[in-house]
Amino acid sequence: MINATQQEEKEYLEQIKEQLTLAIRRVDGSVKQFSEELREKKEYIHEHQSGMDEADMVAAGQSINRMAFTGEAAVGRKRKLLKLGQSPYFGRLDFAATGREAAPVYIGIYSFFDELQRANLIYDWRAPISSMFYDFESGPASYTTPAGPVRGTIGLKRQYRIRDGRMEFLLDSDVNIQDDVLQRELAKSSDDKLKNIVATIQRDQNAVIRNESASVMVIQGVAGSGKTSIALHRIAFLLYRYRETIAAGDILIISPNKVFADYISNVLPELGEEYIPEMVMEELAADLLENRQPFQTFFEQVSALLEHHDAAFIERIRFKSSFDFLSQLNQYLLHIENSYLTFQDLRVGSTLVPKALIEQKFRGYHRVPLLKRFALVAQDVRDYVRHAAGRKLSGREKGTIGEAMNRMFRFQNVLDIYRDFYRWAGQPTLLKLGHNLKLEYADVFALIYLRIRLEGVSTYAHVKHLLIDEMQDYTPVQYAVLSRLFTCRKTILGDVSQTVNPYSASSAETIERVFPQADVVRLYRSYRSTMEITAFAQRITPNPHIIPLERHGPAPAVVGCGSPAEELDTLKRLLEAFRKSGNQSLGIICKTQHQAEQVHEALPAPDVHLLTDESSSFKEGVIITTAHLAKGLEFDEVVVPFASARTYQTEVDRSMLYVACTRAMHQLTLTHTGQPTGFLA
């Protein structure tokens, strides 16, 4: 039975679809016209080239570029209209601003302004008026525009699900409705990358997404609280809000690895934004070290920690992840300036350059990075000698002056200085360089930090917003580097419980020490997993603040096996069961890469994919990987093999187990031989 409301809404939907179709036709017409004009213009230039001067050519080129640009914009617009045709809107508010009549406001993923009616038929979810959809139920409501607040009353709040142009459901809002639609969204199975959540953004999430005042926003949120989703929606919001000054290419995402970058890559295009540049930390490091210094990757560091317990290695990592390490580096930088410079009189031909003069010149450049000052002082000294002697200097004399300046300082390169730091700190054993001077991962950003302080860097000035995901994996020294490289606004998010290296984990508080101006938001509501899975994961790493969303599923199972062969058989059976279930994605998450390879060999099938640190894209279906690489991903079902007391013993192991279990949305199974890990007790 269709009631009157549903009938009306269906008719309205048809009406909107028709308007959209007409708008698409108009765009098609104009695209055709553009390309026609463009072709004519090109032909004209080709024919009249010989008669044109340089200025004419520049002008013609510019006009072609302008036309091409307008043409591209039209193509982009068409893409959006086509998408709107599939799902024009997901919400509606009937809002009466004080003293005015109520009017419906339909909210969709993009806005749709109908040129014929000269009316906004659909509002972008990021428009100021749309914020009320997330912030209020029916009753008094308000929103903020650049011109000031608008107050009024919401008479009706309605939610829709429209797919392929068909109305699947509509619901009028009472207090619980938001939850109802959210429940439906969360109960669905997922086979794909991260999705947009525009229709069900929650109030606290909305506040983070639309925050315009924070120069640094730190989001500490429990597993599955929507941090990554919110951060991406925030980017979409900022691109909309500041569209005159920020474009997609001006934003940079620092992500933990290529698979994760690929996993999140759908969200912004779904929201109508373009590709956002992304980088992994190691790429940034290689860039800053000009690809000249070999170094261990983060993945290699964590793998080494997982493979054997090496107390000295752990101590090195711990020290270099501390705030104290950064302070000591800073003290050391002062120390070298105060104690490592020796000024001496210099004789060039018959001219004496007094050391006081050299020192005075040197100190005058205190704003210039130390290692850059010598060349500047050498130039000043040359000028001084030329002036005093009243003649030009020979090449040899110039060289002598340059060398003399370099002799004032003990070291010529930053790696030597970094080594000396450990001598100075009385901790020479804390630096261990490998073959070919290969750096350990914990040293990479310390060396870069010294380089920046001593040699300066060109900042990434073109970046206007920086997004850092998995913030817990970066240390104070890394943040100190990032804050010097990127002077723009930042959104930094993560969860200290989900570190893959507990010896180098940073909490929101640590990050606040590097960015004292930061706005810190904490999210405790968890959306990903059923209550059963969340409760199970709490046994591994308890967090009394976590608020799981009321959604139920089967209790996680811990399956003991008699032998390794039996365990592999069990995995095969679980894979078969998954294939028959309604679940669409399965993650088999191991502690080490070696184990993952072993499972992969035992389960050969075309739809089973092994993800390693060398993988560059996310795969759908069945994934076998390590907890380290699974961080940030999610699956309908997760299987954690080898969950024995032998495999999971140390603090790093505990973190891995927690990350692995929190990847599950609906179903979780652990298998083991011998004793199960004590972390489940």
Ligand SMILES: Nc1ncnc2c1ncn2[C@@H]1O[C@H](COP(=O)(O)OP(=O)(O)OP(=O)(O)O)[C@@H](O)[C@H]1O
């Ligand atoms: N408001 C919401 N509406 C619908 N789904 C949501 C909402 N918030 C979060 N989710 C869903 O919860 C899941 C977890 O989100 P996301 O991966 O962004 O969380 P996270 O905090 O980054 O997780 P983790 O730190 O554990 O990797 C996703 O499936 C996401 O779509």
